[in-house]
Amino acid sequence: MRTPPPKLHLVSEHFDIVILGGGLNGAALASALRNGPHSIALVEPHPPAPLGPDTIWDSRIYAYSPGNVEWLQSIGGWGDPVRAQAVYAMRIHGDNTGRLTFDAIDAGLPELAWIAENNRLQTALWQTLRGHPNVRLIQAPASAVTWNPGRHQLHLQDGRSLTADLLIGADGAQSWLRTQAGIGFDEEDYQHIGVVANFTTEKPHRGSAFQWFRPDGVLAYLPLPGNRISMVWSTPPQHAAELRALPAEELARRVTEAGAGTLGDLRCITPAAGFPLKRRRAHEWVRPGLALIGDAAHTVHPLAGQGVNLGFRDSRLLAEALAGGGNAGEIGRLTAYAARRMEDVASMQFTTGGLKKLFARDDGLSQALRNWGMSFANQIQPINQALTRHAVL
Ligand SMILES: Cc1cc2nc3c(=O)[nH]c(=O)nc-3n(C[C@H](O)[C@H](O)[C@H](O)COP(=O)(O)OP(=O)(O)OC[C@H]3O[C@@H](n4cnc5c(N)ncnc54)[C@H](O)[C@@H]3O)c2cc1C
Incomplete structure (x- = not known):
C-alpha cells in the first residue's frame, strides 16, 4: 500500500496577531486582546492539560504583584482553578x-x-x-518564518502556515522566534540554580513570606493556602545538585534548619526541581510586524519574585497599545510599547543582579554594609514604604 503524500496547505490563513507561546505571558496577552478589534491566533505545542480536583501542587509557584492580579482579574484570568494565598508581610x-x-x-x-x-x-x-470566536488555538510547533515586509508568514510543522500583521514571541527564555529573527541578547550567568520544592509546615505562616540571604545563596519561603509553603533556594550549582539528590526527609530537615525553624518542622510534598538562573535581555524587542514579550525579551534573578510580573506588565502595555485597532504591526506603536517597558526591566535587572552580587561578597566590610543598609531601610519609614509601593505595581 502506498503511503499518502503529506498534506499541502498552499493557502496561508491570515490573522491580525499571531502569538507564539501559550505560557503565562502569551496566554495572558491573548486573553487581554480577545475582545478587541484584532483576530488572534495562539500557537502552543503543549497546551495545559486539564487539572483534576486533586491536590498535587505544581513545583513552579510564583509571587504575583497586586497590580498584576487586579489586571488578571479584569481580563477574567484569575479565577477557578487558581489556588492563591495573599502575602501580608x-x-x-x-x-x-x-x-x-x-x-x-x-x-x-x-x-x-x-x-x-x-x-x-x-x-x-x-x-x-477556549471557544472564543476571536481566538484560534493552534496546537503545533512552528518550523520556519518567512519575513515579508508588512505580513510575516509562520510555517508550522504540520504543513499549515499563518500570516500575521504582528507576530509576537512569547516563547520563553530560549525564544525560537527571537533566534529566527536573528535578534541577539546579552546574557549573564548568575551561577545559581533555583531549587524549588513544596512543603507542609508545622506552624501556620499567617500569610508571611520569608527570605534569607545566606553564604550559600538566597532562600525564600512563599506561603501557600493552608499550612504549606513553596521554597525557592537560589544557590550555586554544586550545592543545588546536592540538595536535589537528598531524600525528601533530609531535604525537609535542611530547609527547616536553613530557615531557622521559623515555621517548625517541614515535610516535603513535591520533589525538588532545579532551574538554571540567567539574566538575559534581547537587543531588540520590536521590529515592524514583530514584538517580544516576557522571558523571550528579558529574564531576571527570582530573588525579587518579578520575572513573570515584568512579563505581565509587557502584556498590559502591549494590549493597551493595540486596543485602538488599525494595523497591529505598525512600528510606531510597537516602538512606543518597547520604550515604555525599558526602564522597568532595566531597573529590575539592575536591582536583582546588584543584590545577588552584594550578598555574594564575603569580605567583612561588604557584610557589615549590606546588613546595616537593610536595617537602615527598615527603620526609615518613607524608604520602607517606597520600596513596598514599587513592589506592588
Ligand atoms: C526558580 C524560579 C522562580 C521564579 N519565581 C518567580 C516569582 O516568584 N515571580 C515572578 O514574577 N516570576 C518568577 N519566576 C519567573 C517566571 O517563571 C518566568 O518569568 C515566566 O514563567 C515566563 O513565562 P513566559 O510565558 O514568558 O515563558 P514560558 O513559561 O517559558 O512559556 C513559553 C511557552 O512557549 C512555548 N514555546 C516554546 N517554543 C515554542 C515554539 N517554537 N513554538 C510555539 N510555542 C513555543 C512553550 O511550550 C511554553 O508554553 C521564577 C523563575 C524561576 C526559574
Whole structure:
C-alpha cells in the first residue's frame, strides 16, 4: 500500500496577531486582546492539560504583584482553578544582623502580593480563550518564518502556515522566534540554580513570606493556602545538585534548619526541581510586524519574585497599545510599547543582579554594609514604604 503524500496547505490563513507561546505571558496577552478589534491566533505545542480536583501542587509557584492580579482579574484570568494565598508581610534576613520587614498594613495596602501555581493560572487563562470566536488555538510547533515586509508568514510543522500583521514571541527564555529573527541578547550567568520544592509546615505562616540571604545563596519561603509553603533556594550549582539528590526527609530537615525553624518542622510534598538562573535581555524587542514579550525579551534573578510580573506588565502595555485597532504591526506603536517597558526591566535587572552580587561578597566590610543598609531601610519609614509601593505595581 502506498503511503499518502503529506498534506499541502498552499493557502496561508491570515490573522491580525499571531502569538507564539501559550505560557503565562502569551496566554495572558491573548486573553487581554480577545475582545478587541484584532483576530488572534495562539500557537502552543503543549497546551495545559486539564487539572483534576486533586491536590498535587505544581513545583513552579510564583509571587504575583497586586497590580498584576487586579489586571488578571479584569481580563477574567484569575479565577477557578487558581489556588492563591495573599502575602501580608515579608520578613527578609541579611546574612548577619540585617533585617527588613514589609507589612501590608503599614503601607496601607490589603496585601503585598499573591502566591499561586503556574499550571493553575495558565489553565485559568486558557479557559478564557477556549471557544472564543476571536481566538484560534493552534496546537503545533512552528518550523520556519518567512519575513515579508508588512505580513510575516509562520510555517508550522504540520504543513499549515499563518500570516500575521504582528507576530509576537512569547516563547520563553530560549525564544525560537527571537533566534529566527536573528535578534541577539546579552546574557549573564548568575551561577545559581533555583531549587524549588513544596512543603507542609508545622506552624501556620499567617500569610508571611520569608527570605534569607545566606553564604550559600538566597532562600525564600512563599506561603501557600493552608499550612504549606513553596521554597525557592537560589544557590550555586554544586550545592543545588546536592540538595536535589537528598531524600525528601533530609531535604525537609535542611530547609527547616536553613530557615531557622521559623515555621517548625517541614515535610516535603513535591520533589525538588532545579532551574538554571540567567539574566538575559534581547537587543531588540520590536521590529515592524514583530514584538517580544516576557522571558523571550528579558529574564531576571527570582530573588525579587518579578520575572513573570515584568512579563505581565509587557502584556498590559502591549494590549493597551493595540486596543485602538488599525494595523497591529505598525512600528510606531510597537516602538512606543518597547520604550515604555525599558526602564522597568532595566531597573529590575539592575536591582536583582546588584543584590545577588552584594550578598555574594564575603569580605567583612561588604557584610557589615549590606546588613546595616537593610536595617537602615527598615527603620526609615518613607524608604520602607517606597520600596513596598514599587513592589506592588
Ligand atoms: C526558580 C524560579 C522562580 C521564579 N519565581 C518567580 C516569582 O516568584 N515571580 C515572578 O514574577 N516570576 C518568577 N519566576 C519567573 C517566571 O517563571 C518566568 O518569568 C515566566 O514563567 C515566563 O513565562 P513566559 O510565558 O514568558 O515563558 P514560558 O513559561 O517559558 O512559556 C513559553 C511557552 O512557549 C512555548 N514555546 C516554546 N517554543 C515554542 C515554539 N517554537 N513554538 C510555539 N510555542 C513555543 C512553550 O511550550 C511554553 O508554553 C521564577 C523563575 C524561576 C526559574
